[in-house]
Amino acid sequence: MKPLKSVIYSDIPRPDRALLARASEFGVADLHGALGVIAGRMCLMGPSMRPIAPRQRLCGPAITAWNYPGDNLAIHAALNTAQAGDVLVFTNGGGHQGALWGDVACGFAVKKGVAGAVVHGAVRDTDAVRELGFPVWSTHISVEQPDKRGPAAVNVPIVVDGVLVEPGDIIAADADGVVVIPQALLAKAVEGAEARAANEVKVRARIAAGELPLDILGLRTVIENAGIEQIKGAWKDDL
Numbered sequence: 590m591k592p593l594k595s596v597i598y599s600d601i602p603r604p605d606r607a608l609l610a611r612a613s614e615f616g617v618a619d620l621h622g623a624l625g626v627i628a629g630r631m632c633l634m635g636p637s638m639r640p641i642a643p644r645q646r647l648c649g650p651a652i653t654a655w656n657y658p659g660d661n662l663a664i665h666a667a668l669n670t671a672q673a674g675d676v677l678v679f680t681n682g683g684g685h686q687g688a689l690w691g692d693v694a695c696g697f698a699v700k701k702g703v704a705g706a707v708v709h710g711a712v713r714d715t716d717a718v719r720e721l722g723f724p725v726w727s728t729h730i731s732v733e734q735p736d737k738r739g740p741a742a743v744n745v746p747i748v749v750d751g752v753l754v755e756p757g758d759i760i761a762a763d764a765d766g767v768v769v770i771p772q773a774l775l776a777k778a779v780e781g782a783e784a785r786a787a788n789e790v791k792v793r794a795r796i797a798a799g800e801l802p803l804d805i806l807g808l809r810t811v812i813e814n815a816g817i818e819q820i821k822g823a824w825k826d827d828l
Contacts, residue, residue, distance in 0.1 A: 597666045598744035601675075602757035604650055604772050608779055609759065613648035615782040617765045623781025624774060632774075634750040634767040637728045638707065641715050645724040646763040647705040649676040653756050655742040656680065656710070659687035659733075663741035668694060670743060673702030676760040680709035680749045683728055687735030690725065692717035699723050707760060707767055709749040726762050 612620065621629045652675045654667035664679050671677060677698065679689045690706055692714035698706070705724030711731035712718070718725055728750060744756040752769050754760075759770040759778075770778050795805050803809055812819070820827060 594742075595740040596742055596745065597670070598756070599670050601650060601652060601670075601744055602772065604757065604759055604775055608775050609648065609650070611779045612759060612761065612770070612775060612782070615761075615779075615786065616646070617761055617763050617768050619782040619785050620761050620770065620778050621766075621768045622785055623778045624768075624770070625781075628774060629768075632752060632769045632771070634707075634752050634769070636766065638709070638726050638750045638767050639728075640762070640764060641712065641725045641727060641730070642719045643764065645705070645726075647676055647724050648759065648761045649674045649704040651676055651678045651754050651756060651758045651760050651769070653744055653747045653754055654679045655745065655747045656687075656689060657738075657740050658682055658684050659736055660738055660741070661687060661689045661735040662737045662739045663743055664689055664694065665737070666741060666743045668698060668701075668703070671698070671701060671703050674704050676704050676762075677706040678709075678747070678749055678754050678760060679706065680747050683709045683750065685711045685729040685731045685733065687711070687733055688713040688731055689735065690718075690727070692721065695721055695723050695725075705762070707749065707762060724762070726767055 621633050624632055652667050652671045654663035656663045658681050667677055689708050689710045690712040695718050699721050708727040711729040712725055712727040713732045746755045754769050759775055761768050792805055
């Protein structure tokens with residue numbers, strides 16, 4: 590393993606465009622569920638990672654930037670390497686010191702066609718960013734002035750809100766949260782999401798026809814096999 594150092598890599602591994610387009614058709618819930626219990630949970634950022642505006646969504650490859658706490662030099666270097674459709678993913682360890690993202694950088698990102706930003710740390714100028722229509726998820730909002738001195742690392746593996754993000758990983762985000770899909774799991778996630786979406790169409794049709802979710806999902810058998818006692822009556826009657 591190479592020693593850790595300040596470094597800026599200009600390129601990232603890029604996913605198959607057709608698979609990426611298919612992934613973009615689905616929400617975080619379906620993609621997360623399609624990854625399975627273990628990978629799905631490992632790839633899902635925590636609930637503190639929230640969108641700064643309603644009805645935001647994105648899906649694209651990650652441009653990563655590690656920032657020293659209180660500093661945001663790395664985000665400017667990352668923005669310089671980003672291409673249209675990329676997702677900027679930043680961390681300073683998750684602290685609120687030194688805003689990582691604001692309206693000036695955001696304006697340039699919009700001009701480049703960047704898909705959005707996921708910030709493990711603070712953002713500011715949120716009203717202006719919303720007016721620009723640029724999707725942003727963050728764990729903090731703070732106007733605290735950042736330094737621009739480094740150290741910095743761009744397009745290297747980083748940990749963002751507890752999730753490993755490697756350059757080129759697919760970032761999918763919406764109102765429900767943010768999921769990170771390694772390229773090796775992208776086909777599985779897409780195929781699983783398509784199957785889940787098709788099944789949900791059938792389930793909704795059966796509910797509309799009068800069936801109960803308990804029966805459609807086979808949960809009566811699950812309850813019985815779990816040994817859960819079912820009692821007719823109120824809990825006070827059982828005292």
